[in-house]
Amino acid sequence: xxxxxxxxxxxxxxxxxxxxxxxxxxxxxxxxxxxxxxxxxxxxxxxxxxxxxxxxxxxxxxxxxxxxxxxxxxxxxxxxxxxxxxxxxxxxxxxxxxxxxxxxx
Numbered sequence: 001x002x003x004x005x006x007x008x009x010x011x012x013x014x015x016x017x018x019x020x021x022x023x024x025x026x027x028x029x030x031x032x033x034x035x036x037x038x039x040x041x042x043x044x045x046x047x048x049x050x051x052x053x054x055x056x057x058x059x060x061x062x063x064x065x066x067x068x069x070x071x072x073x074x075x076x077x078x079x080x081x082x083x084x085x086x087x088x089x090x091x092x093x094x095x096x097x098x099x100x101x102x103x104x105x
Contacts, residue, residue, distance in 0.1 A: 006061065010084045013060035018045060019053045023062055026076035033066075033075035 014020045057063045061080045066073050
């Protein structure tokens with residue numbers, strides 16, 4: 001997959017309020033991540049709906065999951081999040097025209 005396609009997929013994944021909320025909770029949790037049950041409790045999202053959002057985020061490589069015992073833990077992919085932010089920011093002001101220097105009186 002081309003880099004721009006993966007970036008677009010990432011923005012599409014966080015382009016809905018519930019998925020953005022899930023992703024932000026995982027970012028706030030840091031490297032310890034959250035169990036699916038903890039995400040569900042914190043955001044009050046039905047389990048089936050949460051599962052759909054988690055699949056969407058995982059397909060965009062924004063999260064990854066690990067099974068630990070009987071629980072599934074979910075972690076933000078900080079590298080991918082950084083790629084999304086840096087992709088947009090590196091374009092900042094690229095086409096901005098130089099403004100001519102103003103004469104001072």
